[in-house]
Amino acid sequence: MSITDWTLEPRMREFELGDYIGAAPRWCPSCGNHTVLKCLQKLCKELNLPPEKTVVVSGIGCSSRLPHHMGTYGFHSLHGRALPVACGIRARRPDLSIFVVTGDGDCCAIGAGHWLHALRYNMKMTVLLLDNNIYGLTKKQTSPTTPAHTKTNTHPNGAPLDPVNPLATAISMTNASFIAQCVDWLPEHLYYTLLRAQAYPGLAFIRIRQRCPHFMKGHLDAFINDINKVQLLVDDNGVDPGSLLQTHHAVEHDPTNFDKAMTMAQQNDPIPLGLLYLNENALHYDAFTQKGIVTSEEEKLATLEAEFDKFAIV
Amino acid sequence: MSENQSIADKPAMPERKIVSQHIIEFVSDAGEGAQTAGQCLGTISAKMGNGIWTVEIIPAEVEPPRRSRAGASGNRVRIGSKTVTNAGDQADLVVAFNEQVLYSRFDVGALREGTIILLDNVWQSSDDPNIQKEFEDACADFRNRKADIRFVPFEAETKKIIRDPRHGKNVWALGLICAIYDRDIKLAENEITRKFAKKSQEIVDANLRLLHAGYDWAMQNMDLRFSIPAHSAPVPQIVVNGNIALALGIMASGIEVCSMYPITPATSISHYLAEAFPKMGCVVHQAEDEIAAIGFAIGASFAGKTPVTITSGPGLALKNEFMALAIMAELPLVVVIVQRGGPSTGLPTRVEQGDLLSALYAQPGDAPKIVMAPSTHEECFRFVITARKLAETFRTPVIILSDANLATGQQPIPRPSPKASWFAPPIDLSDWDESVPPFEWDPETGLSQRPIPGQKNGNYVVTGLAHDQAGHVAYESSINEKALQARSRKLATLQHALKSPQIHGDPNGGDLLVVGWGSPRGAIEEAVDTLRAQGINVSSVTLKFLSPLEPGLKEIFSKFKHILCVEMNYSDPKEFNDARRYSQLCTILRSHTLCDIDCWSHVRGIPLTPKDIEKAILDHINCSC
Numbered sequence: 001m002s003i004t005d006w007t008l009e010p011r012m013r014e015f016e017l018g019d020y021i022g023a024a025p026r027w028c029p030s031c032g033n034h035t036v037l038k039c040l041q042k043l044c045k046e047l048n049l050p051p052e053k054t055v056v057v058s059g060i061g062c063s064s065r066l067p068h069h070m071g072t073y074g075f076h077s078l079h080g081r082a083l084p085v086a087c088g089i090r091a092r093r094p095d096l097s098i099f100v101v102t103g104d105g106d107c108c109a110i111g112a113g114h115w116l117h118a119l120r121y122n123m124k125m126t127v128l129l130l131d132n133n134i135y136g137l138t139k140k141q142t143s144p145t146t147p148a149h150t151k152t153n154t155h156p157n158g159a160p161l162d163p164v165n166p167l168a169t170a171i172s173m174t175n176a177s178f179i180a181q182c183v184d185w186l187p188e189h190l191y192y193t194l195l196r197a198q199a200y201p202g203l204a205f206i207r208i209r210q211r212c213p214h215f216m217k218g219h220l221d222a223f224i225n226d227i228n229k230v231q232l233l234v235d236d237n238g239v240d241p242g243s244l245l246q247t248h249h250a251v252e253h254d255p256t257n258f259d260k261a262m263t264m265a266q267q268n269d270p271i272p273l274g275l276l277y278l279n280e281n282a283l284h285y286d287a288f289t290q291k292g293i294v295t296s297e298e299e300k301l302a303t304l305e306a307e308f309d310k311f312a313i314v
Numbered sequence: 315m316s317e318n319q320s321i322a323d324k325p326a327m328p329e330r331k332i333v334s335q336h337i338i339e340f341v342s343d344a345g346e347g348a349q350t351a352g353q354c355l356g357t358i359s360a361k362m363g364n365g366i367w368t369v370e371i372i373p374a375e376v377e378p379p380r381r382s383r384a385g386a387s388g389n390r391v392r393i394g395s396k397t398v399t400n401a402g403d404q405a406d407l408v409v410a411f412n413e414q415v416l417y418s419r420f421d422v423g424a425l426r427e428g429t430i431i432l433l434d435n436v437w438q439s440s441d442d443p444n445i446q447k448e449f450e451d452a453c454a455d456f457r458n459r460k461a462d463i464r465f466v467p468f469e470a471e472t473k474k475i476i477r478d479p480r481h482g483k484n485v486w487a488l489g490l491i492c493a494i495y496d497r498d499i500k501l502a503e504n505e506i507t508r509k510f511a512k513k514s515q516e517i518v519d520a521n522l523r524l525l526h527a528g529y530d531w532a533m534q535n536m537d538l539r540f541s542i543p544a545h546s547a548p549v550p551q552i553v554v555n556g557n558i559a560l561a562l563g564i565m566a567s568g569i570e571v572c573s574m575y576p577i578t579p580a581t582s583i584s585h586y587l588a589e590a591f592p593k594m595g596c597v598v599h600q601a602e603d604e605i606a607a608i609g610f611a612i613g614a615s616f617a618g619k620t621p622v623t624i625t626s627g628p629g630l631a632l633k634n635e636f637m638a639l640a641i642m643a644e645l646p647l648v649v650v651i652v653q654r655g656g657p658s659t660g661l662p663t664r665v666e667q668g669d670l671l672s673a674l675y676a677q678p679g680d681a682p683k684i685v686m687a688p689s690t691h692e693e694c695f696r697f698v699i700t701a702r703k704l705a706e707t708f709r710t711p712v713i714i715l716s717d718a719n720l721a722t723g724q725q726p727i728p729r730p731s732p733k734a735s736w737f738a739p740p741i742d743l744s745d746w747d748e749s750v751p752p753f754e755w756d757p758e759t760g761l762s763q764r765p766i767p768g769q770k771n772g773n774y775v776v777t778g779l780a781h782d783q784a785g786h787v788a789y790e791s792s793i794n795e796k797a798l799q800a801r802s803r804k805l806a807t808l809q810h811a812l813k814s815p816q817i818h819g820d821p822n823g824g825d826l827l828v829v830g831w832g833s834p835r836g837a838i839e840e841a842v843d844t845l846r847a848q849g850i851n852v853s854s855v856t857l858k859f860l861s862p863l864e865p866g867l868k869e870i871f872s873k874f875k876h877i878l879c880v881e882m883n884y885s886d887p888k889e890f891n892d893a894r895r896y897s898q899l900c901t902i903l904r905s906h907t908l909c910d911i912d913c914w915s916h917v918r919g920i921p922l923t924p925k926d927i928e929k930a931i932l933d934h935i936n937c938s939c
Contacts, residue, residue, distance in 0.1 A: 022775070023786065052770045057613075067775050068787065073767040074775030075616055077609070078639055084606040088613020088621070089767070091571055091597065096617070096767055114609070117602035292595025293570075297734050303593045304566055304732040311552035311562075312729055313361045 012048075019051050020044045020071045032184030032210030033063050036130055039187055040099065041070070043194045047097075054097045057086040059106035062137045063130035066101040080111025083118035083127070090123045091289040097198070098125040105135045108144040108164050116169075119176040121285035122202040126194065129166055129205065132212035133219065140215040150216075166207050167265035167276060171258070177282035178204040179261070180239060180275045184211060185224050189232075189273055192240045196275065202284055209271060223271055233264070233274035241274065256280075327533070330496060330541040335365075335394035337402045338491060340484070341419060342411040343380045344373050344387040347484030351409075352389020353724065354488055354509060358501045359391070360553045360726045363544030365398035366391060367836070368555075369921065370722040371419075372663040381445070386415035390424070393495070393542050399690070399836025401723065403925040405429050407494075407538075409487050411468060412437060413452035420459065422920055427460035430538065432490070434483075435465035464536075466490065471531055475523050485521045489528025496541045499529060550729040556720030556833075559691045559727065560650055561586045563698030564622050565594060566730065568737030569648065571621035573599040573611040577629045578662040579718040580652035584624055604632035608649070612636055615645040616776060618741035618766040620702050622648040627656045627669040631676065637711055638677035641801065643776040644753065644764065646705035646712075648698065653717040655919050664919030665718040667832055668883040670898040673713050674861055680798055682805050684712040685861040689835035692727040693858070694720060699736050706738070708804045709764060715860070717882070719833040719921045746772030751783040755796070760803030805862040812859060814866035818842060819853025823873030826935055828854040829911070830880045831899055834922045838880055841927035852931055857899070868907045878934050879903065879913040880927055888912075 020041040027033045044054060054072035058064035060079035067074025077085045086100045107115050107129050118127070134152065135141040141154040145166065149158035170179045178200050182190040190208065197204030211220055223229040232241045233253035241250060249270070254260060261277035338355065342348035349370060356368040371388040378385030392402045404426035410416035410433050419425050437449035456463055472479040472486045485506060492502050506525055510518045532538075554562065561583045564572060572591060574584045588598045601607035604625060611621040625633060630651050640647045655661025656668045673685050684704055688694045694716060701712040746765045752774040754762045765772025774785040780797065782788040817827075818839050830838045835856040842854045853874070857864060871877050879900035886894045896904065900913035914930040916922065 050770070051773055052768055055617075055767050068777070070775075071773060073765075073773050075613070076775055076777040076779070077612075078635055078778060081605065081609045081636065084601065084609030085613040085616070088571070088573065088599075088610035088615075089617040091599065091610065091614050091617075092619045093617045093767070113602055114606055117606065289571075289597045289599060291597065292592060295595025297737060300594045300737065301732045301734060303590070304562075307562065307565065307590050307593075308552055308729055308732070311554050311558065313551045313553060313726060 013050065015045060015048055015051065017041055017045050018071070022069045022071045022074075025065070025069045027062060027065070028214050030211070030213045031062070032132060032208070032212070033066065033130060035184045035187050035190065036063070036101070036128060036208060037066055037069055039191045039194055040066075042191060043198065044072070046195070047198060049097050053095060054099070055089055056099045056101060057082045057089065058101040059103070059111060060137070061103035061106045061135070063101055063103040064106060080106050080109070081114060082106070083111065083114040086125055087118060087121055087123050087285075090125060090286055092293055094286065094290055100125055100127040102127065102129055104129065104131040104133060104145040104166070105143045108166055108169075112144075116173050119170055119173040119203060119205060122175050122177050122282050123284065123286040123289075124201055124203070126197040126204045127206065129207045130210050131166060131207055132210040132216060133163070134212050134215045136212055136215055165265060168262060170205050171261050171265055171277045175282045176205070176277070177202045177279040178275070179265075179277040180204065180206045181209070181271070181273055182206055183209045183220075183223070183230065183271060183273065186230070186244065186273070188242045189239070189244055192242050193274065196239045202282060229270045231270040231272050233272050233276065235275065237278055238275040328537045328539050330539040332541050332543060334396075334542070335392065335398065335402070336406045336495070336540060336542060337390060337392045337404070338495070339371070339388060339390045339405045339408040339419065339424065340487065341371060341386050341388035341408065341415045342484070343415060344375070344377055344385055346387070346411055346480050348388035348409070348411070350509065351484040351488045351491075352391050354502070354505045355491055355497070356389075356391045356724045357553050358492070358497050358505050359393045359542075360551070361501050362498055363546035364542055365394040365396050366725060367398040367401050368392070368724040369401040369719065372722070374663055381412050381414045383414055383418040383421065386418035388415070395543050395545055398725070400840060400924065401719075401921050403923045408432065409491065410434070411483060413449050413456075416456070417452065422918070425461065428462055430462045430464065431456065432464055432466045434468040436467065436469040471527060472524060475527055476520050482520065482524050485524040486528035489525040490532040492525070493529045493532035494536065494538045494540060496539070499526075551726040552729045553724055553726045554691060555722055555724045556688075556691050556694045556716055557583045557652065557722070558586055559694035560698060560714070560716060561590070562730075563695040565590060565596070566695070566732060566736050567699040567702040569622050569698075569702055570596045570619050570738075571599065571611065571614040572597070572624065573601055573607045573614070573621055574624045575601050575604045575607045575629065577604070577626045579654055579721045580624045580626045580629070580650065582721070583650065583652070604629040605636060608633040608636040608647075611647055612640055612645055615640070615647050616767070618768070620646045620648065620705055620738060622650060622698070624650045624652070626652050626654050627672065628659065630669060630672060634677045637683070638679065638681045639778045640711045641677065641681045641683055642778050644709035644762070644801070645776070646709055648701045648705055649711055649713045650698075651713060651715050652721045653715060655917065661919045663718065665833070665921055666883060666917055666919065667715075667717055667881050667898070668917070669715065670831075670860060670883065671901070673715055674902070680802070682802050683710050683861065684708065684805070684808065684859070685715060686712065686859055687715045687832045687857070688720065689832055689856050689858065690727075691720065691725045695727065695730060702738065704808070707761070708808060709762065710801075710804060715832065717833050741766055741768070743768040745770040752785045753781065753783045753797075755783065755800035758803075759807040760800040761807065809862035809865055812862070812864050814870065815855050815857055815864045817853050817855050817870065819846060820851070821853075824851035824853050825874070826852045826876040826878060826931060827871065827874035828852065828878050828880050828927070828931065829857065829899065829903065830854065831857045831860060832881075834880060834882060837922045837924045838927055840924040841931060844924065845928055845931060850931070850935070852935075860899070860902070863902070863906055867903065868909065871907055871909045871911070876934060877909060877911040878931065879911060879915070880922065880930065881913070881915050882917065882922060883915055884917050885913045885915045
């Protein structure tokens, strides 16, 4: 047992799916959020994560209600601010499993600064960007990832700008280390991606292309209805494509190659699925914040005495 | 060369004049080390057993243009036989390396008729005729103002020892002052050695030569001799500025996480912490912005480690959304705010107490939290230890409002003896009692216990949305009111546990009571003492808690004919009548007590002086009678 373990489990506990289920979701029927929630619960069960050692952190928005529907600890924070909170939780708690749920407005607009810096901190956590290309909770305003010319309540004549590319932006951030993409209509692939992310020692960022049946009706139908419009990325380091390999088109992709990752991130059609970018050499900020967490009271008192002496009048 | 030898060299030495206190200033262009000279003089004097108070004179830029009024940099050192509680009134002696920086001291009223000015006359023989003229004109002007100007060849003498006088005349000047004020030259040597310890031995040696050269020059060429006898403190002491005191308090409080973003004048807390904190196994997180700094802190708090975040007024403005979340989610947090001049970017390096109302009320909705204000360096240290415990007991943010005057002023305080009881206990990860909800508000006290991630059966979701006792989102009116009441009741509970504030002067009452908070306390009490000695029936009280207010204020106020708030934030003059805006504490106290409380305040960006306050008190008594 390593020195950073905080508790001794007397015996192995077995958890059931029900242990991870919280309040019933109130999202629209067929919203992509349901899929993500189910995959996350299944992952927790599969990994037998103790619910009390699992924390789901979110910002504000439709998707950010997700922690309420989990049976774990949760932190439904402020609009755009889930990542600083999650980093603070991680700072002194290596024993917790941390998931962050954020939306396209939450992450790429109001929280964009935190997003980039959290990627750079590269502290161990799994970050899920539930990207439905629209503000849902506040009712159909243009989000940073809304396609140009889409008519919204804030741009009734069509969104004036091309959307942010969250994948290319994330990959380009210094020290970003794990950037993947999923779609809500292929839950098996999402599940395997979560599994891969959870085994990763740094910040795993997963963008999930997602439907919004209410405000972006049918905007992904073309991709859903044609299996040739998605492409599985295959690599030994990547995400296990599972049974999809038998039905969907696959390409070899080396995620450790930055240029190839950037090229793949620009590809809109077909949608690349899996691990786009991996940099296992990236430094981990948690190594800095967790230094000394086992310092004894005696050591602390001795340091304090020595520090007072520095200012003492002799 | 020892002092005795110097004296022996000069048999016709003038007699030392004994003074109970003197105010000495060093002013120079930025980068010429006047601040170092002042700090050293302060430390040497404190080590000799004198009371001291130092104030930094700081330009807003790192390296402003030379020979400019706005670029003045330096230090004021008030040295007394007894404890010194404030920076005092006008200076008795000023060392100035050029006449322009000296002007800046006249501009702020820091100098009086008869102030001794030791001015470098190198400018008289400048190659630049404009500079020569500026110098001559200024000297004539200073003489008109009846200053006692004496030329001292700081630069010329320093050049005899080192090549670049800009990096040495400060220590030469320190030597000079040590001779004039009978400072222990051995202590001065130690201080110089310590100050330059990180530099090469060559630099240390050069500075020691400069120190002695300045000392000897004064002994041989100057007739100024003062002595400020020391009343040695009976207990061991440490010499710190308010920011270091706060940093030591943070270390002593058991806080493990300091999450900050650089902002003047708060940052030096984290400079020191960044060096010392890791030795205790703790961490200073420099976040990407003010918002992330408090967000990170709140995350650490949720995970069981009560953190501190450090900022100033503009940073507080950015943190308010998260502050409200911490109040709503009932997460303990210590927030240190070192106030500066506002609004907006304001006066970054100057003092003001303008953030009281924003600390109390700037968050969305009703957001009760604890607000404390240290008024001395010792309180800067102790209040952090108290704040961490209050934050945890009351599940709420605790704001500590310091200011730029406390932050940069150096003072001796009793050396604390570290106690294990100051530290936070390890996180309790035992099983949570499933029947206890995460917000089990006690109807009497509003208090409740919180589960920490890792505690089995404690699983709950923190949310900034209105919620019930279980932490579930709840929009029902009755639940919302109950929750607001519980959070508010916590302050009433704390107030019941507090004592009434102590009166400085006569607790039985009198003609006027000055009410203050924070760093002006020393100047207020000095003014009260002076006036009481003249038979004026005035007392003062310093509030340490601003939220909740300490109990019994109304009763205390009822014993005095007049109540006058004295503080460093804006207020309109009386003539504004109905449109008059009162100073910040005054506004709060008027609403809290319904007493007709008056105020006197200023926002000059410099500390209040005892003389200012004396005048305000007398004006008030005279015009009210």
